[in-house]
Amino acid sequence: MSTIPAALTAATVLGGAGALAAPALPYKIRIPAVGVLTAAVGVAGAVAGAAALGGSRWTASLPGLLPLAGTHLAVDALAGLFMAVAGAVVAAVAVYGIGYAAGHGEHGIGSRTAQTALPLFALTLVLVPVAASVSTFLVLWELMALASLLLVLAEHRERASVWRAGVWYAVMTHLGLVLLLAAFAVFAAHAGAETFTALRAGAHDISPTLRGLVFVLAGLAFTSKAGAVPLHAWLPRAHPEAPSPVSALMSAAMVNLGIYGLVRTGLDLLGGGPAWWWLALMAVGGASAVYGILQAAMASDLKRLLAYSTSENMGLILIGVGASGLFGAYGDRRLAALALAAALLHVVNHAAFKALLFCAAGSVLRATGLRDLDRLGGLRSRMPFTAGLFAVAALGAVALPPGNGFISEWLLLQSLIHGLQVPGVAVAVVLPLSVALIALSAGIAAAAFVKAFGVGFSARPRSDAAAAAEESPPLMLVGMGLLAAACVALALVPGVLGTGLDRAVAATGLPGSGAVFGGGLRVRLADISAWLSPVWVVAALTAALMLAVGLPRLYGRRRRRVNAKLWDCGGGAPTPRMAYTATSFAEPLQRVFDDVLAPEQDLNVTPVRESAYLVERVRFQRRVPDRIEHRLYEPVLGALNRAGQAARRLAGGSVHLYLGYGFVGLVVLLLVLAVGW
């Protein structure tokens, strides 16, 4: 019973020690010391989370810690799940980070500021789900945002784009905070108190309109943190520009907390709501899934591709959470539990493979200095371990067996397919569309990751930097190996999560979908007959593979493999410049989705001066801009800019004018008071 407070205290002490030690320690000791402390924070968080998943609960309030409101903490299984995921990711990535930062010099990720922020960020990732009152939650939430902002900005000396990404991130995360603050202010004001227990108790007495307002505001804030459209614009900027271990932490642990907030607020504190909340959430999820993965398929920057894939996966999770709420709104609580279990399982799976993908991308970046897939290639022979680890994670990301992503997507699809039992025309229209969107996003994800692996790691190097790449140091490989082991374990024996997942679902007040996992290995749905045994699939595939390799050998004469030049239709061995690049690979998809993506192209033909018929130079450029950003953000930013310009005219610099403003303001205020009272 005392595991949770002990582990949380340990995490806090270790994280605090790391943050205090980082500025004081010399460069050589700083990175390993902070890395070890951060990893320990992660381990402690994972232990606390695992204990909560095992059935322990813990609550505490420390009245003196925050002025006025005090600090309220509570750990249930739902919080435990997110703590365990964050802790495990932090631990593995911190180990990886020691190796990564060691090669990066005194600036960037190894700097005093970044190394101070790192353990704090790790600590807040673990602690945000522990918060059990509005003020505690918001303080930790903001600390997390600030720590991650410092880390995103770590490499600002190296690239100007880092600074811009940081500004975008800072602005959007604080807009989210304002929305969240508004949501919780309304909620707490009407519930009468600000602890989560009081909010839970008071939620039912609030009018439906206000409840809807709270959900919409909080939903916007949390989906923005999760990187869902339309408030995703910070994610594809900040994730690629952050140092790779930080990208891994943000993409695999921080965005999850957006999901946590949504589940906590929508399903737990507000206790569910009318169907329109959840239909809206599913629409946001579906749009994120397809739009995110389409942009990922177009991206030729490896880390940008992974960032957009995060947007996609969060979209899938939001579809699951939305479906859960929808089924709950129609009264089918068992199905609601199933959909939520699928969503939470996908949170875990996504964290495992996405952390590994970002780490592998970081290894590539470290070895070659390149993120541009068009200039990579051939890394499988130069960096065999990294290539193999990337392949393991990519298999999870494409949601095909035997990868871990397949298991949760299968469960999600099952919950949607069987959702048609729920009456209601809205359900009958929305569920098939959701299934189609999930299928489309899975299909495009396959194309995107075939591109990432096939162009980045296969074929031949397309640049000198890629040709000279060297394998990462052992510590980075160990960190990635831990994450790969998690991916494999989740793919083979998801059943070990079974009871914990059920407890997490039950923490939202739904019945535990006890039928989801039985027998340790099998995903099985009791009231609906469908089941999947990942171990069986792997065993069958292995057996068939041996058969396919062995039988032809029995027949054919055994001959040694010989090497030969590439045939290429008689063209002989082509140069690397002739190989397909990421851009060319994505071209057919881009044409198919022309109307959605709206690419911009630019053709510049420069003729020779003597004759217009002889061409000297042809310059062709095509960009696939983020269309939502283009259409939604730029008008808003433009309007703000114009308003700012116009407002400058108000401040002419004359003291008389300012005194006049004061006078007019006072008179208006008095008039309002006089009339109003």
Next chain:
Amino acid sequence: MSTAVGYAAVAGQVVVVGAGAPVLTGWMRQVRARLEGRAGAGVLQPWRDARKLLRKEPVTPIGTGPAFRAAPALLVASTAVVVALVPLLSTDTPVSGHADLILVVALIALGTLALALAGLDTGTAFGGMGASREMTVASLVEPTLLLSVFALSIPAGTTNLPAIVSGAVHEPARLASPAGLLAVAALAVAVLAETGRIPVDNPSTHLELTMIHEAMVLEYAGPDLALVELGAQMRLTLLLGLLSSLFVPWGIATGTSWAALALALVLFAVKVALLGAVLAAAEVFWAKVRLFRVPELLAGSFLLALLAVTASYFLSGTS
């Protein structure tokens, strides 16, 4: 117990599809040749080709990696697992509990993915081109496939394939419903796309502008090529067999008698041969559509699948 018949059925499915797939391809080529006024090479020609290829020495093109080496075996293996799962001969097999339709769709996609990676692994322009086109088509087929799965699973209340098929055997009315017919139309187009037949891809072309599948496998030779060919032929047989199992399920053994299994074997061969002949005959009269018109075809089939789901929902809701 039923296990002996069940295991025999699974083994029978794998052996019949494995050994029969080249024959089916030979048969389709023969039908096509006769319709076009040629003599044709005979039904057994694909087998003779395979024998020749298997005896050659394995060749690894310089500059290719493990993805290129592993893809042929992976293609055949993933297809073989699906063949074992899908109720082609019997719905009552030891593995029928694992035969989930979503798993089947995903395993078929796994084979596609392996081959696309192999195409990119060669580093040639053709390999990349084929991989890019194949993944584009595959990603657009996926929604149709899963929605058809959805439509089929509604009357049965499960995505378990043997349960769907045995339900249809016992209740033929399910098949004649609008939902069933729409789903068959949608699935048929998806099968054409997945197996790379006209009008999506032309299996006998080697013209760079048009080829998809062939472009990915240009660098294969010898035993590897034999496996790739066998894998593609098995996929065609499997998907035609799956279509026949879903929409003309009669004759598939639902019990545990040897006689029923033997009858199922004969009927399976007849059904697939007929479907193959129809497809081959249709290919004589169709032309391959432009690559960028393929999405329109697939969007059409997607719409059919969506209609199938909604139809089956509303029709089952009112009754």
